Amino acid sequence: MNILVLGGDGYLGWPTSMHFATRGHEVLAVDNYLRRTIARQTDSEALIPTPNLQKRAEIFEAVSGHEVQVEIGDCTNYRFMERIFSEFEPDAVVHYAEQPSAPYSMIGYEEARETLNNNLNATLNVIHAVKEHVPDCHIIKLGTMGEYGTPDIDIPEGWIEIEHNGRSDEFLFPRQTGSLYHTTKIMDTDLLWFYVRMNDLRVTDLMQGPVYGLSTPEADMDDRLVPNFHYDDIFGTAVNRFLTQAVAGVPLTVYGEGGQIRGYLNINDTLQCVELAAENPVDPGELRILNQFTETFSVNELAEQVQRVGNEMGLSVDIQHIENPRQEPEDHRYNPDNSGLLELGLEPHYMTDEVVADMLERLLQYEDRIEEDRILPRVSWNPETEEEEASEPVS
Ligand code: USQ
Secondary structure (H helix, E strand, C coil): CEEEEECCCCCCHHHHHHHHHHCCCEEEEEECCHHHHHHHHCCCCCCCCCCCHHHHHHHHHHHHCCCCEEEECCCCCHHHHHHHHHHHCCCEEEECCCCCCHHHHCCCHHHHHHHHHHHHHHHHHHHHHHHHHCCCCEEEEEEEHHHCCCCCCCECCCEEEEEECCEEEEEECCCCCCCHHHHHHHHHHHHHHHHHHHHCCEEEEEEECCEECCCCCCHHHCHHHCCCCCCCCCCCCHHHHHHHHHHHCCCEEEECCCECEEEEEEHHHHHHHHHHHHHCCCCCCEEEEEEECCEEEEHHHHHHHHHHHHHHCCCCCCEEEECCCCCCCCECCCCECCHHHHHHCCCCCCCCHHHHHHHHHHHHCCHHHCCHHHCCCCCCCCCCCHHHHCCCCCC
């Protein structure tokens, strides 16, 4: 297949590009380095240095013999997107080209506007470029489990049957998020659903939970092919942050009560899921929604596992509950369905103690590069803690 990866320089975009190329597909990775730019602006650069996308593609070709084509450009520029889609003629487009940080989207007006503009315009451009130039192309869109929020009822895969006044019909599950970033993903889903109905597009929307890990078969071929690993409060997710904090000897920053439950997955399972979606395209006029995670646990359980494994390795790991800079429930029900990808053939890699130990071992090599002033939250949108917590504005 011809696989177009939008956001090909990202934490998931780069490993995805290598993964498809290794399996013999033609791959074109597109990126405008937005995340690298924001990371520089907010003092949130990745822990492990990563060469730019063109360089990574050269290194990958030298060590593997497989090619990832690269185009540097902005997915919010429709003329650029038209050229890419009409020249490359993708069979599937994997759309990761979004500003992915909840805290960044909540800093202030400029960051909110940038997140909204980037995410919605990129999605609209993907839709129109497909509609105009490659109508049979399967759009594989990365959504987020955060679209659902944490409702007090079970979470299905995208759709719910609603009975009202004695009649029933099927609708998108009601969604309510805790950040503007997550809200842009709801809006993306609504846009996609509209165009699926109007134009018979083929779309898979993958509702993904937080991803962890920095080892994939391709990334392990050369240190310079490592996925971008962030540990700061803007781009670092709880898993990556806790691992780095354990290595740095800083107490693990559990926000609030720590009862926040999420659905997590290993980066290798993201690669499997996206490949399974591509290999099993939906029919024209179908929006398939799949929940992409393999296990659920609370922030407290995650912190306790990192603490236990870290201490067994001789690190001295403390856990500290700090005021939650976010507005989110800290004690809630969480029972999402994730059967769709398992039925397609996903073979999960779970977060075992061995997996945690491997990640800690790897990070110990970069201990000297950890900057401790990136660890405490610098962005707050919890009105109760905003004043005292947002110590230094980042923009
Ligand atoms: N948390 C802590 N301590 C920290 C960092 C986070 O307790 O130092 C808590 C947060 O308050 C939250 C949970 O951990 O309750 C998850 O936060 P996160 O930063 O790991 O993940 P999140 O902001 O939700 O976003 C990440 C990715 C995003 C993706 C999302 C999937 O950055 O792109 O969409 O995970 S999900 O969480 O399912 O919405």
